[in-house]
Amino acid sequence: MTAITIDGVARSFGAVRAVDNVSVFVRDGEFFTLLGPSGCGKTTLLRMVAGFCELDAGRILFGDARIDTLPPHRRNTGMVFQNYAVFPNLTVGGNVAYGLRARKVGRDDIRSRVDRALKLVQLDGYGERWPHQLSGGQLQRVAIARAVVIEPHVLLLDEPLSNLDAKLRVEMRGEIRRLQKLLGITVLYVTHDQEEALAISDRVAVMRAGRVEQVADPRAIYEAPETAFVASFVGTANLLEGVVRNHDGDRMEVVFGGGVIHVRAAKANPGDKVVLSVRPEALRLLAANETPPAGWATLAGTLGEIEYLGPVTRFSVTLADGSALHLMAFAPPASPGRVITYDPQRVVVVGAVP
Amino acid sequence: MRRVLARHTFPLAVGAIAALFLGLFFLLPLIKVFGASVLDATGGGFTLANYINVLSNPFFLNGLANSLVIAGTAAALAVLVGVPFAFCLARLPIGGKPALLALAALPLVLPSFVSAYALVLLFGRSGVVTGALQALGIPFDSLYGAKGIVTVYTLTLYPDVALPVIAAFKSVDASVEEAAQNLGASPGRVLRTVTLPLVMPSILAGGLLVFIEGLENFGVPFVLAEDRPILSVEAYKLFVGETTDNPASAGVLGVLLVVCTVAALLIQRGVVGRRRYATGTRRSAPAMAASPALRRLGAVYCWALVGAALLPFAAVVVISFMQFKGPVLHGGFSLDNFTELFQRSYRPLTNTLMLATLAACGATLIGVPIGYIVTRHRSRLSALIDIVATSPFAVAGTVLGIGLVMAYSSGFLILTGTWLIMVLAYMVRKLPFSVRSTGAILHQIDPSIEEASINLGVSPALTFVRITVPLMMGGIVGGFVLTFVTIASELSATVVLYSGSWTTMTVAMFQALEGTSAGIAAAAATVLIVCTVLPVALVYRLLRRHELSMM
Numbered sequence: 001m002t003a004i005t006i007d008g009v010a011r012s013f014g015a016v017r018a019v020d021n022v023s024v025f026v027r028d029g030e031f032f033t034l035l036g037p038s039g040c041g042k043t044t045l046l047r048m049v050a051g052f053c054e055l056d057a058g059r060i061l062f063g064d065a066r067i068d069t070l071p072p073h074r075r076n077t078g079m080v081f082q083n084y085a086v087f088p089n090l091t092v093g094g095n096v097a098y099g100l101r102a103r104k105v106g107r108d109d110i111r112s113r114v115d116r117a118l119k120l121v122q123l124d125g126y127g128e129r130w131p132h133q134l135s136g137g138q139l140q141r142v143a144i145a146r147a148v149v150i151e152p153h154v155l156l157l158d159e160p161l162s163n164l165d166a167k168l169r170v171e172m173r174g175e176i177r178r179l180q181k182l183l184g185i186t187v188l189y190v191t192h193d194q195e196e197a198l199a200i201s202d203r204v205a206v207m208r209a210g211r212v213e214q215v216a217d218p219r220a221i222y223e224a225p226e227t228a229f230v231a232s233f234v235g236t237a238n239l240l241e242g243v244v245r246n247h248d249g250d251r252m253e254v255v256f257g258g259g260v261i262h263v264r265a266a267k268a269n270p271g272d273k274v275v276l277s278v279r280p281e282a283l284r285l286l287a288a289n290e291t292p293p294a295g296w297a298t299l300a301g302t303l304g305e306i307e308y309l310g311p312v313t314r315f316s317v318t319l320a321d322g323s324a325l326h327l328m329a330f331a332p333p334a335s336p337g338r339v340i341t342y343d344p345q346r347v348v349v350v351g352a353v354p
Numbered sequence: 355m356r357r358v359l360a361r362h363t364f365p366l367a368v369g370a371i372a373a374l375f376l377g378l379f380f381l382l383p384l385i386k387v388f389g390a391s392v393l394d395a396t397g398g399g400f401t402l403a404n405y406i407n408v409l410s411n412p413f414f415l416n417g418l419a420n421s422l423v424i425a426g427t428a429a430a431l432a433v434l435v436g437v438p439f440a441f442c443l444a445r446l447p448i449g450g451k452p453a454l455l456a457l458a459a460l461p462l463v464l465p466s467f468v469s470a471y472a473l474v475l476l477f478g479r480s481g482v483v484t485g486a487l488q489a490l491g492i493p494f495d496s497l498y499g500a501k502g503i504v505t506v507y508t509l510t511l512y513p514d515v516a517l518p519v520i521a522a523f524k525s526v527d528a529s530v531e532e533a534a535q536n537l538g539a540s541p542g543r544v545l546r547t548v549t550l551p552l553v554m555p556s557i558l559a560g561g562l563l564v565f566i567e568g569l570e571n572f573g574v575p576f577v578l579a580e581d582r583p584i585l586s587v588e589a590y591k592l593f594v595g596e597t598t599d600n601p602a603s604a605g606v607l608g609v610l611l612v613v614c615t616v617a618a619l620l621i622q623r624g625v626v627g628r629r630r631y632a633t634g635t636r637r638s639a640p641a642m643a644a645s646p647a648l649r650r651l652g653a654v655y656c657w658a659l660v661g662a663a664l665l666p667f668a669a670v671v672v673i674s675f676m677q678f679k680g681p682v683l684h685g686g687f688s689l690d691n692f693t694e695l696f697q698r699s700y701r702p703l704t705n706t707l708m709l710a711t712l713a714a715c716g717a718t719l720i721g722v723p724i725g726y727i728v729t730r731h732r733s734r735l736s737a738l739i740d741i742v743a744t745s746p747f748a749v750a751g752t753v754l755g756i757g758l759v760m761a762y763s764s765g766f767l768i769l770t771g772t773w774l775i776m777v778l779a780y781m782v783r784k785l786p787f788s789v790r791s792t793g794a795i796l797h798q799i800d801p802s803i804e805e806a807s808i809n810l811g812v813s814p815a816l817t818f819v820r821i822t823v824p825l826m827m828g829g830i831v832g833g834f835v836l837t838f839v840t841i842a843s844e845l846s847a848t849v850v851l852y853s854g855s856w857t858t859m860t861v862a863m864f865q866a867l868e869g870t871s872a873g874i875a876a877a878a879a880t881v882l883i884v885c886t887v888l889p890v891a892l893v894y895r896l897l898r899r900h901e902l903s904m905m
Contacts, residue, residue, distance in 0.1 A: 073809070
């Protein structure tokens, strides 16, 4: 059970800065996720922690001990690979025992620990089977059992669910989370799936082009994104560029192409150009005779495309300048309303216009 | 720095061993050959006189032209017969494909000069078929010279083209062809404008292989060329010295041979290198819906080609059980030829088995680690090792043999005349195959399997022993057997390096050919065929998985 300090770490491949001066602190026992599109450096960062990728600069510590100078086989990390990497020449039991044998654990001890680990991933009785007899989900469980049985300082998971089908993916992520809480182990988890990241993590680091854009808990990532990239990568967002007009301490007004929008106050002065993020579900189309809730502001527009998705409906409203806002509601709009209402508290400034 | 060194101990150690081995037994002999070609008679001064002597001699110029024309024609013919064969096997629904594939690969492990010798027995001046034809009054010109050599090369080397091209035809993504058809191209047009261009790199690579093997082959021209000059044979004759030994001129011919193969390699790289035809997701095209007539035609063609290639070997086996009087076939079956062969000595057989086993072990022990670091540890060092370790295939066996004798008949290490120098030559010659086949096996093993082992606390070196080697074992055994059989039938380096007590089966046959004991030669050829076919048949199931990608 260990905290991970990643301190000013960098790595270039040719001219590409795969990881560019990244510093992250992962707390003891925390489920920490690296989230980002492919090529953002998240896997490289994970492989640096495991020792499979050398650092150009910076250092990595487990607790107070520096580990980036250790060879990978001395770091005591448990890694779960995207393609499972279960040894095809060993049985399930042999796979799980592999790391214990390397640690010269006694034979009886190995047997009981392997049994316990297999029970933990609900594979009890599978010890004698061969990997080619197992399904993808079962192989995944073997990989996890093999990684946790050695009681690693940290558990590293590299897109472990991306080879599973959608339903199994949801089931397995719940199980990984349950296991992590049960063992109280520190987890560093890599994924490009934002829903997965939000569902499973204590905290998330959103990465782009080798840099960390924001580190926060899932709610803050979604509801208070600090950059336009985070806002648009995690969920969908209406990104609006405008100029700050009034600033009264509590709220401010921002003028943009489609009109004036009221925003929760942020560090900005009148005349500043800013980028705003509004989630589709934070906007509501008013029926013809409906009045907005107290404290809510309004915008005028015309109803455009409607997409019925089952549980929710997405639709767009065209504003005065011809640009469109995306909205989401549980029910399709009943009448062709012309007024959008919103809570200014849910409009977030995500950055300055460069 | 210490950290970097520690992390790269394994590749550095392998690199050092590879550098030492290749430096001593490949590069140094080559340098000696080159040195001999540019040194004057005193051995001290630089001179181009040797080159001028050789290149102004019409006999040698003729030899150079003969070698190039024969190898080039053989390559073209091998492509011409090999590509349709590959197409039939990859795309037409014809019966007996596994058998066809296995039989098509067989000529690659069988000694090609045995096929040449069979041609002499059948179509030579006193050949069985020649005699029969002449008795019937049909004029038949015997098969000596360029046409015979080209025929043997085409029949024994077409698998070099056919096998990789089968794999290439299968790896063309079906949807690419479907897209062309969807855009209005007829099946013939699709083949011409999409499929053939996509398999062209494999065709060229196969053709190049035939060209290089045709240039360097010693046994086939030795049997069939008679007095026409061929580079590899002339280099041998000059060096061994039928009249007076002439290392300088032998060196020049050796350098010319190496220059020709390297030039061919560079041209092929230039043509293929600029194109990249990797198609993304792979779904092989299904067997073509061919008309029954076309299907029958394809089947007849494939079986006929495979049969024609193997017929000479079968003929030799049959003939070896017949009675001879000198070079003339007498008729009637007996074991006399074998009795006579083994009455002289069993040594050639035991020598062949022992030397081939030792050399195959050596090539595997050095080649597998080299193949491993070349595939898994990508760096400038490993790229360099890759180039050096695979370049022996561009050097004729005769030239390597001459170089080894030049380097190790005096000085700090004297090896000439020993069994060790033969084993070393075989190891160098088979190293490219060992390195390449290891690479092919490793591409089937996901690197994360090894990372998982290291992550669980097992050092890289132990991981190699505990995880990688067991997973590679099937491929390594298959590669070992192929190395063994191709060494057993090696002649071009052997003929330069052997000494009396280390006569091999190939040399025994070679000597029988030089004399007039055709029966003993046929018996030796049969023993050789058994030595190569038997091990391959024993591990056939292991080999089947690898032969297409590696040979």
